[in-house]
Amino acid sequence: MTKELNPSLPSGNNLMPAGLKFMLLSALGFALMAACVKLVSASGMPIFQIVAARALVSLLISYADIKRKKIPVWGNNKPLLIARGTVGTIGLICVYYAIANLPLAEATILQYLHPVFTAVLALLFLKERIHLSTIACIVLSIIGLVITVKPNMITSTAVDLPTLSVGVAILGAFFSAVAYTIVKRLSRSEDSSVIVFYFPFIALPLSLILLGDNFQMPTLFEGVLLILVGIFTQIGQVCLTKAMQTEAASKATAYSYIQVVFSIILGAVLFSELPSVWTLIGGGLIIAGTLINIFGSKRGLAK
Secondary structure, eight states, rough: OTTTOOOSOOOOSSSOOHHHHHHHHHHHHHHHHHHHHHHHHHHTOOOHEEEEHHHHHHHHHOOOOOOHTTTTOOOOOHHHHHHHHHHHHHHHHHHHHHHHSHHHHHHHHHTHHHHHHHHHHHHHHHHHBBBBBHHHHHHHHHHHHHHOOOOTTTTSSOOOOHHHHHHHHHHHHHHHHHHHHHHHHHHHOOOOOHHHHHHHHHHHHHHHHHHHHHOOOOOOHHHHHHHHHHHHHHHHHHHHHHHHHSOOHHHHHHHHHHHHHHHHHHHHHHHOOOOOOHHHHHHHHHHHHHOOOOOHTTTTTTT
């Protein structure tokens, strides 16, 4: 049946929803960002310097965006904006440390624990209701975390992930959740571009202070990787925003889990990392828990 006979059929260019296209690009952007972080950190580049490089690129882009909109740079709720930038910086440092010291797939999977922390924080500080689906998410995520991190509790032949790196990765997920909670509060009074601007505005000087005299002059290859970290991050953020604008938030968030697949592929190709069956099972439980939370909450499964 041709399109002329049935106009309701989608054309070849419209088979994939716009929201899905943007979310796939976003997931690929963030996965490539993580791969670049891992590549440049393998050369001995300090984590704080990588954070500073990313912050510099983001600062220039976000400042230009504010000027384009012709809105005030500093926003209204400055203390909370500064808190968002500080918490986001700490979370980013933790995430980059985890990427540098864990297999790419495992570091990515552990980041998806942030919905558990977000749910608890939203209950405590935003007075949002806890849904049965959220409880299911928490339970499945905890089980998935144990299977991923401590598989030798199930079988003695499995190898545990390093405790310190896992702890830092979980902290990264926690601070990401804190930042998300603050952003939800700020969205009531601040333009999104101002919220984005405060992140690199705080991250750049803070990371340079923490870097101290450990600055490492990058080679040409390392310099390109540092720039790509910022560019891929921006691509991921822009496409994520567009996906949220063109697709229901629940669907757009569900699509984001393709980043785990991209990370597994990049880890295998670039770093010869193949996730264990326990990582796949544990990661699957964490992702399943989050998807239940997303769609269950939308259907009003309130406790």
